[in-house]
Amino acid sequence: MNPLTAVVIGAGAGGLTAAAHLARRGMHVTVVEKNEVAGGRCARVVREGHTFDVGPTLYVMPKVFDHEFRALGESVNERLALQRVDPTYHLVFDDGQRLELTSDRDRMRTQLEAMEPGSFAGFERYYRQGGRHYDLAMEHIVGRNFRTLAEFINPASLRVFLQVGALTRHYAGMRSFFRTPHLKAAFTFQDMYMGLSPFEAPATFSMMQYTELAHGVWFPQGGMYTVVQALQAIAVHSGVQLQFGTPVERILTREGRATGVALADGRELPADIVVANADLPYVYRELLPQDGTARRLERRQYSCSTISFLWATDRPYPQLPAHLLFLSDDYRANFDELQRDRTIASNPSVYFHAPTRLDGALAPRGHDTLVGIVPVGHIDEAHPQNWDDLKARARDGLLQRLARVGVTDLDAHLKFEMCFTPPDWKDRFNLVRGATHGLSHRLMQMGYFRPHNRHARYRNLYFAGASTHPGTGLPTARISGRLVAERIAEDTGRGA
Numbered sequence: 001m002n003p004l005t006a007v008v009i010g011a012g013a014g015g016l017t018a019a020a021h022l023a024r025r026g027m028h029v030t031v032v033e034k035n036e037v038a039g040g041r042c043a044r045v046v047r048e049g050h051t052f053d054v055g056p057t058l059y060v061m062p063k064v065f066d067h068e069f070r071a072l073g074e075s076v077n078e079r080l081a082l083q084r085v086d087p088t089y090h091l092v093f094d095d096g097q098r099l100e101l102t103s104d105r106d107r108m109r110t111q112l113e114a115m116e117p118g119s120f121a122g123f124e125r126y127y128r129q130g131g132r133h134y135d136l137a138m139e140h141i142v143g144r145n146f147r148t149l150a151e152f153i154n155p156a157s158l159r160v161f162l163q164v165g166a167l168t169r170h171y172a173g174m175r176s177f178f179r180t181p182h183l184k185a186a187f188t189f190q191d192m193y194m195g196l197s198p199f200e201a202p203a204t205f206s207m208m209q210y211t212e213l214a215h216g217v218w219f220p221q222g223g224m225y226t227v228v229q230a231l232q233a234i235a236v237h238s239g240v241q242l243q244f245g246t247p248v249e250r251i252l253t254r255e256g257r258a259t260g261v262a263l264a265d266g267r268e269l270p271a272d273i274v275v276a277n278a279d280l281p282y283v284y285r286e287l288l289p290q291d292g293t294a295r296r297l298e299r300r301q302y303s304c305s306t307i308s309f310l311w312a313t314d315r316p317y318p319q320l321p322a323h324l325l326f327l328s329d330d331y332r333a334n335f336d337e338l339q340r341d342r343t344i345a346s347n348p349s350v351y352f353h354a355p356t357r358l359d360g361a362l363a364p365r366g367h368d369t370l371v372g373i374v375p376v377g378h379i380d381e382a383h384p385q386n387w388d389d390l391k392a393r394a395r396d397g398l399l400q401r402l403a404r405v406g407v408t409d410l411d412a413h414l415k416f417e418m419c420f421t422p423p424d425w426k427d428r429f430n431l432v433r434g435a436t437h438g439l440s441h442r443l444m445q446m447g448y449f450r451p452h453n454r455h456a457r458y459r460n461l462y463f464a465g466a467s468t469h470p471g472t473g474l475p476t477a478r479i480s481g482r483l484v485a486e487r488i489a490e491d492t493g494r495g496a
């Protein structure tokens, strides 16, 4: 039998993972990437001795990374030099109260009891619940393909949905554990990573708080981009060919099958299998013949976006820890304004990342490398969105928060600044609406209800990445790459 040929559109985490798995199953795999480097949203900027991770800054769900490296016959510790970040986050509230999220139980007890007497017991119950949610969700929902509705919804799975709190709203459920809004916010804000407000997210996502504290938040030496470098090295070692600066213009189709891709430079690459790692709604809208699916996807709910600043300074700011989060008292309004008005919240929660606290080599000695992120609504023509104004508001908001922790001279020490807004996310990575996390993870967009990883008509066209199952995040993009390779192997009978 001749080996099958596969073309993968996009060298994001999902695309590289899928490509490596397919090559290891004996296929001839070519990855075509529009940008000059791999990684997609997990991008990096290196300039004047400063190294910035533009997208992911948190290496979360380490067990998933372990599993996914093993699935490729690799060891994570041979590929990445990981260190645990503990406390994971330093939280600062509007009234000046602070909370360090840590796996040190005694330190947690002292801090929680000072904020709300009796709350440590609630924390322990919440942690146990998160552990149950994590184990059940990983086994029954996240780590597997759903080909039919009956595989997703059946008496056994309904029991699992109830057990993982799929029908309870996350924030509403917090009243069983904590009274103060500060603590309810401290243990739900991670829902933002799923592109969701905790006021609509299922309580299932307490699994994220659990894994961060139980399994840790980690950081690879050299920064998050080293994950991409490891994946690229594994793909190349597996025999994958990578072509950069090669945008795909169209997926070629004939008689109900994908036959390859047409490139912007006029070439055509024929293939037995096409895997699209580019943002799924973009692929339906821009690369495929129109059959109404793109319009239906338009009506789905998209995650919010970010305005992210990269700052290189000629002095260090040791008062900024690795992960610093200012949680606004207007917690609910924050999410409402993002989703309803598609803007920046009036009093936004904001995040800072100072990677040199974890790896001094990411800035020249005595200088600093900082990232500041403000959530913002995704691009929406139905709302007036002036990106220059929103960018200025985001910057002001970040500087005001920095002043609260004693950083008042950032502008005076700025060597250079870069900024990414939703239109930048859209242009650089072809993300529909500039939504940084793709389609959101509300209940009706999860599992079988998320766009499937195989096209309904072109049955040799597959999808890997954040907007298909299981969803957004670096570890989950990797799962999606493996799941799609498993599905292709089953469908083709090659290497299953």
Ligand SMILES: Cc1cc2nc3c(=O)[nH]c(=O)nc-3n(C[C@H](O)[C@H](O)[C@H](O)COP(=O)(O)OP(=O)(O)OC[C@H]3O[C@@H](n4cnc5c(N)ncnc54)[C@H](O)[C@@H]3O)c2cc1C
Binding pocket: 009, 010, 011, 012, 013, 014, 015, 032, 033, 034, 035, 038, 039, 040, 041, 042, 054, 055, 056, 057, 058, 059, 060, 246, 247, 248, 249, 277, 278, 279, 306, 308, 428, 429, 430, 436, 437, 464, 465, 466, 467, 471, 472, 473, 474, 475, 477
């Ligand atoms: C600001 C930000 C912060 C984040 N923080 C975290 C975090 O802390 N932890 C975490 O785990 N995750 C985080 N994420 C999410 C994570 O980055 C993504 O979920 C993950 O990287 C998505 O990978 P992917 O493979 O789905 O797609 P992508 O990274 O989008 O890769 C798709 C690739 O396809 C390419 N492409 C698009 N169109 C074409 C075309 N026509 N032809 C050829 N190539 C094309 C793109 O250039 C891109 O390289 C963050 C994301 C952002 C933006």
